[in-house]
Amino acid sequence: MRFIFKTKYSQDINIAKHNGDRFWYSLLILIMAALPLVLDDFYLGEISYICILSIAGIGLMILSGYTGLASLGHAAFLGVGAYTHAFLLTNGIPFYASIPIVIVVSFLVGAAIGIPILRLTGMYLAIATLALGFIAEHVFIKWEHFTGGNRGLPVPQPEFLGMSFYDSVFFYYVCLVFLIAAMFAAINILRSPTGRAFVAIRDSEIAAQSLGVNLGLYKALSFAISGAFTGLAGALLAHYIGYLAPDIFNIFLSLTLLLLIVVGGMGSLHGTVFGAIFVGFLPQLIAICRDYLPSSIGSQPGLEPMLFGLILVFFILYEPLGIYGRWMKIKLFFELFPTYKRQTFKKQKVFTKSDRV
Amino acid sequence: MSLFEVKNITVAFGGVKALNDVSFGVDKGEIFTIIGPNGAGKSTLFNVISRIYEPSKGEIYFENQNISKTKPHNISKLGIARTFQNLELFENATVLQNLLLGRHIYKKTNILSEVFFTPSARKQEHEYRLKVEEVIDFLDLQHYRDTLINGLPYGVRKNVELARALCTDPKLLLLDEPSSGLTNEETIDLGFWIKDIQSLLGITIIMIEHDMSFVNKVSDRILALNYGKILASGLPEEIKNNADVKQAYMGE
Ligand SMILES: Nc1ncnc2c1ncn2[C@@H]1O[C@H](COP(=O)(O)OP(=O)(O)O)[C@@H](O)[C@H]1O
Ligand SMILES: [Mg+2]
Numbered sequence: 001m002r003f004i005f006k007t008k009y010s011q012d013i014n015i016a017k018h019n020g021d022r023f024w025y026s027l028l029i030l031i032m033a034a035l036p037l038v039l040d041d042f043y044l045g046e047i048s049y050i051c052i053l054s055i056a057g058i059g060l061m062i063l064s065g066y067t068g069l070a071s072l073g074h075a076a077f078l079g080v081g082a083y084t085h086a087f088l089l090t091n092g093i094p095f096y097a098s099i100p101i102v103i104v105v106s107f108l109v110g111a112a113i114g115i116p117i118l119r120l121t122g123m124y125l126a127i128a129t130l131a132l133g134f135i136a137e138h139v140f141i142k143w144e145h146f147t148g149g150n151r152g153l154p155v156p157q158p159e160f161l162g163m164s165f166y167d168s169v170f171f172y173y174v175c176l177v178f179l180i181a182a183m184f185a186a187i188n189i190l191r192s193p194t195g196r197a198f199v200a201i202r203d204s205e206i207a208a209q210s211l212g213v214n215l216g217l218y219k220a221l222s223f224a225i226s227g228a229f230t231g232l233a234g235a236l237l238a239h240y241i242g243y244l245a246p247d248i249f250n251i252f253l254s255l256t257l258l259l260l261i262v263v264g265g266m267g268s269l270h271g272t273v274f275g276a277i278f279v280g281f282l283p284q285l286i287a288i289c290r291d292y293l294p295s296s297i298g299s300q301p302g303l304e305p306m307l308f309g310l311i312l313v314f315f316i317l318y319e320p321l322g323i324y325g326r327w328m329k330i331k332l333f334f335e336l337f338p339t340y341k342r343q344t345f346k347k348q349k350v351f352t353k354s355d356r357v
Numbered sequence: 358m359s360l361f362e363v364k365n366i367t368v369a370f371g372g373v374k375a376l377n378d379v380s381f382g383v384d385k386g387e388i389f390t391i392i393g394p395n396g397a398g399k400s401t402l403f404n405v406i407s408r409i410y411e412p413s414k415g416e417i418y419f420e421n422q423n424i425s426k427t428k429p430h431n432i433s434k435l436g437i438a439r440t441f442q443n444l445e446l447f448e449n450a451t452v453l454q455n456l457l458l459g460r461h462i463y464k465k466t467n468i469l470s471e472v473f474f475t476p477s478a479r480k481q482e483h484e485y486r487l488k489v490e491e492v493i494d495f496l497d498l499q500h501y502r503d504t505l506i507n508g509l510p511y512g513v514r515k516n517v518e519l520a521r522a523l524c525t526d527p528k529l530l531l532l533d534e535p536s537s538g539l540t541n542e543e544t545i546d547l548g549f550w551i552k553d554i555q556s557l558l559g560i561t562i563i564m565i566e567h568d569m570s571f572v573n574k575v576s577d578r579i580l581a582l583n584y585g586k587i588l589a590s591g592l593p594e595e596i597k598n599n600a601d602v603k604q605a606y607m608g609e
Contacts, residue, residue: 009483010479012486189471192471192474192478194466194471196454196457196461197458199447200450202447203447203448204445206409206441207441209430210433210439211458211459212434213461214428225468
């Protein structure tokens with residue numbers, strides 16, 4: 001077991017809490033950077049996709065995992081980012097200028113949607129965001145001038161830094177760099193007053209308010225920040241798919257993002273990466289399973305959504321802290337061996353919350 | 358002139374008047390205790406001050422300023438902090454994070470400086486931490502900085518909530534049943550701390566309490582409520598011997 005001897009407040013403020021952290025994370029980035037040496041184009045594409053999913057997951061994690069607000073329509077932001085990016089590129093705006101515009105646009109769309117919708121809570125909010133997803137899909141169909149409607153919109157693949165997005169090694173590096181940047185941005189927000197205010201809203205709105213947190217403002221801000229991350233992921237997704245059609249941004253994609261954060265572990269940024277790896281490889285896993293199932297079941301078209309639903313319910317019931325939570329438990333088990341107690345992670349019930357104020 | 362004044366406050370929930378034409382004033386530097394049986398309207402009064410409940414009638418003045426229309430999230434900026442009867446801590450956060458939220462009203466950074474964690478954001482974290490550490494020392498919370506609230510015993514949680522309120526650097530502190538659920542020893546410590554908050558930090562305190570020996574030890578003045586109405590108010594000895602109060606409490 002490691003005991004950290006703290007001598008400065010900055011040790012609590014810094015991202016890496018000790019040299020061990022610094023070593024492992026640097027090693028991870030080095031390995032990620034070296035992957036193109038050993039992997040072929042197909043797997044690099046898969047991992048690029050997982051990076052994109054992680055960025056979108058960070059967005060939804062900030063909203064749901066940290067601020068405690070559900071969203072069942074987050075594919076809408078992927079769509080906003082993807083269409084805005086494709087539109088700007090089509091009109092000759094270079095990649096490096098388009099990305100910041102995409103981030104700002106998605107931020108503003110998030111704020112504009114967030115302000116009215118966030119008066120709702122719980123189930124009502126979930127239904128409203130579900131509706132939002134459908135409305136967005138409709139807008140993508142109808143606003144033909146901007147999106148090409150049902151005909152779709154080809155995504156230009158311009159040169160960037162003298163390289164082409166068709167080059168899967170280059171695209172992989174772009175996605176990786178954006179994921180690392182997004183991670184740093186998210187960590188920074190979460191170790192600042194704004195991130196703490198989000199957590200405060202999640203755990204007790206009434207206390208947050210009494211400490212000076214403007215609930216409406218911070219909920220809208222959380223929606224906007226969440227939108228900005230997800231919009232950025234959408235822009236990268238546009239390059240990945242190459243051709244945008246409205247039905248890409250459907251409810252199934254929204255549920256995939258939800259599955260990602262639940263499986264990864266609510267309230268943890270590590271969880272977004274674990275979750276993205278899981279949902280990124282899930283379709284292949286399901287495809288393999290299909291081959292082994294009797295054809296009457298294996299060829300059912302509804303198999304995927306049903307499995308997604310089952311996995312979601314399984315995690316909520318049996319592994320509410322997700323893969324990251326399981327990882328922490330295993331780590332603690334070995335650190336404390338042989339004195340680990342199962343009760344360590346049992347939530348204590350000290351008093352009832354019936355009479356809240 | 359009083360630091361804090363409540364004038365003719367009435368609060369109704371449906372037909373029930375939780376508070377009925379309540380008026381009183383609290384002087385600067387006082388420990389002012391509100392007593393009364395369950396359901397008397399004590400917590401409702403705090404929730405009116407916090408602007409969580411809207412009174413149907415009456416006004417509240419703090420430092421001669423009418424705060425009856427102030428937004429709930431601006432109350433703490435004026436210098437009024439509170440605790441809750443049933444604890445409202447941020448359960449899945451550490452003690453340190455809970456206390457740092459007590460500094461939220463002093464936030465100067467905007468979202469951009471936070472995304473890039475600029476030197477000014479870092480400096481602000483240091484400044485927050487200095488104040489938080491003062492409070493940690495004051496309330497003996499050194500052992501719990503990095504513990505999640507979830508894993509703390511009840512007495513420590515109550516202490517953390519008090520600490521969080523102190524981190525806002527309040528002028529007026531509202532404590533809703535601070536001793537309920539504490540052991541005898543913890544209650545004794547609490548008594549000393551409350552006296553210290555008054556004398557060392559110069560903070561005025563309004564406290565809701567049930568434990569009468571505790572109330573008599575720390576209070577400067579007491580107000581007794583029953584069914585939303587003021588039963589009596591005065592010095593501890595006066596309240597102790599008041600016939601109406603005895604009646605309400607013991608049914609004598
Ligand atoms: N939000 C509410 N809705 C309806 N009735 C309430 C509400 N809050 C308090 N009351 C009622 O107001 C009365 C006073 O409650 P309260 O102020 O909590 O009493 P106490 O003096 O025990 O703190 C009680 O009858 C209670 O049922
Ligand atoms: Mg009460």
